[in-house]
Amino acid sequence: MGRSPCCDESGLKKGPWTPEEDQKLINHIRKHGHGSWRALPKQAGLNRCGKSCRLRWTNYLRPDIKRGNFTAEEEQTIINLHSLLGNKWSSIAGHLPGRTDNEIKNYWNTHIRKKLIQMGIDPVTHRPRTDHLNVLAALPQLLAAANFNNLLNLNQNIQLDATSVAKAQLLHSMIQVLSNNNTSSSFDIHHTTNNLFGQSSFLENLPNIENPYDQTQGLSHIDDQPLDSFSSPIRVVAYQHDQNFIPPLISTSPDESKETQMMVKNKEIMKYNDHTSNPSSTSTFTQDHQPWCDIIDDEASDSYWKEIIEQTCSEPWPFRE
DNA sequence: AACATAATCAACCGCGCGCTG
DNA sequence: TCAGCGCGCGGTTGATTATGT
Numbered sequence: 001m002g003r004s005p006c007c008d009e010s011g012l013k014k015g016p017w018t019p020e021e022d023q024k025l026i027n028h029i030r031k032h033g034h035g036s037w038r039a040l041p042k043q044a045g046l047n048r049c050g051k052s053c054r055l056r057w058t059n060y061l062r063p064d065i066k067r068g069n070f071t072a073e074e075e076q077t078i079i080n081l082h083s084l085l086g087n088k089w090s091s092i093a094g095h096l097p098g099r100t101d102n103e104i105k106n107y108w109n110t111h112i113r114k115k116l117i118q119m120g121i122d123p124v125t126h127r128p129r130t131d132h133l134n135v136l137a138a139l140p141q142l143l144a145a146a147n148f149n150n151l152l153n154l155n156q157n158i159q160l161d162a163t164s165v166a167k168a169q170l171l172h173s174m175i176q177v178l179s180n181n182n183t184s185s186s187f188d189i190h191h192t193t194n195n196l197f198g199q200s201s202f203l204e205n206l207p208n209i210e211n212p213y214d215q216t217q218g219l220s221h222i223d224d225q226p227l228d229s230f231s232s233p234i235r236v237v238a239y240q241h242d243q244n245f246i247p248p249l250i251s252t253s254p255d256e257s258k259e260t261q262m263m264v265k266n267k268e269i270m271k272y273n274d275h276t277s278n279p280s281s282t283s284t285f286t287q288d289h290q291p292w293c294d295i296i297d298d299e300a301s302d303s304y305w306k307e308i309i310e311q312t313c314s315e316p317w318p319f320r321e
Numbered sequence: 322a323a324c325a326t327a328a329t330c331a332a333c334c335g336c337g338c339g340c341t342g
Numbered sequence: 343t344c345a346g347c348g349c350g351c352g353g354t355t356g357a358t359t360a361t362g363t
Contacts, residue, residue, distance in 0.1 A: 014333070016357080038348060054349080055332065090351060101351075106330050 013047045017056050021046055025053055026061055059102045066098025070107055078104060079112060083126040 017025075028044035034057065035043075037050035046053060059065075070078070074096055081092045089101035089108075096104065108123075116123040 016331075036348075051334095051349080052332075058350095059331070087352065102331075105352075110329060 011047075012041075012049050012052075014052070017060075021048070022056070022061055025057060029057060029061075059100045062100075064098055065100065070099075070111075074099070075107075075112060078108060079116075079126075082108065082112075082123075 024044050024046055028040065032043070034040055034054070037054045040046075040050055040053050041048045044053070048056075077095060078092060081095060085091050087105075089105045093099055093101040093104050113123045116126075120128055122128070
């Protein structure tokens with residue numbers, strides 16, 4: 001319950017690490033493992049608190065840390081996971097090999113967040129930053145959002161991402177507005193939606209609502225259907241949950257202890273490797289085709305997505321084996 | 322070249338959880 | 343049951359670097 005007194009101790013060095021300190025820490029962990037972080041600084045001859053040592057190791061010195069820019073795929077994975085998990089950076093990091101929670105958090109705050117805002121998408125809710133009553137006024141934002149997929153140049157295996165779902169919601173909202181107005185407006189829905197979402201990006205990729213397995217049939221034939229039969233956002237979200245779309249969970253470090261891995265929420269589905277018997281192995285625990293609903297049950301916050309997914313999960317799950 | 326501002330990211334802080342005695 | 347300890351997590355800070363004027 002109580003706070004660790006570790007960092008309250010006086011006389012311990014703070015601030016940037018010197019190369020000498022780094023080397024001491026690396027040497028010690030190579031020889032003995034980290035063991036108790038609290039005891040480590042003394043054993044390693046470091047005038048630091050254990051917390052500082054742990055942070056330095058996990059965020060910077062770990063041998064499996066991946067350096068360099070995030071790829072478009074990594075970025076998309078972060079966005080998708082964030083839409084489901086919220087600011088659960090460690091959980092998100094569990095899906096990105098070699099990336100630390102701190103790195104992902106920084107990348108989110110400095111890059112992705114801004115990008116989403118520019119696209120007119122609320123980075124917290126992953127919903128378009130517009131209201132239903134003013135959909136048409138938000139057309140510039142919609143257009144920007146529509147180009148988002150193209151900008152990211154996504155992996156084609158990703159069927160629908162959070163942004164696409166947001167687009168679907170907006171499209172739905174627009175149609176609702178138009179439908180409710182019940183006027184013979186000159187507003188050409190088919191034409192407009194194609195312009196909004198691009199000719200080969202969004203509509204063509206949406207599966208037929210009546211047949212979720214049919215990926216060849218998009219919604220471009222919307223004008224053949226009554227408006228009220230148009231897919232609801234809830235239904236569309238289901239397609240986001242392609243189990244192939246998120247990489248399997250991986251350990252944040254080959255040196256992670258068993259108890260560290262235990263901190264990850266998906267307890268039931270993890271397999272642990274005994275890293276102590278083989279320290280060089282990549283301590284990978286896999287997520288064997290875990291349905292998205294299960295992840296959500298464990299990890300999702302009380303976000304918009306959870307509400308939607310709970311509803312979706314109560315229906316027959318098209319991707320369950 | 323000098324300064325101001327923005328962006329980046331390593332590191333710190335404090336909270337809360339799980340374990341243990 | 344409860345309190346202390348150790349640890350991990352998410353939020354925040356501040357030093358450094360990049361970019362603009």
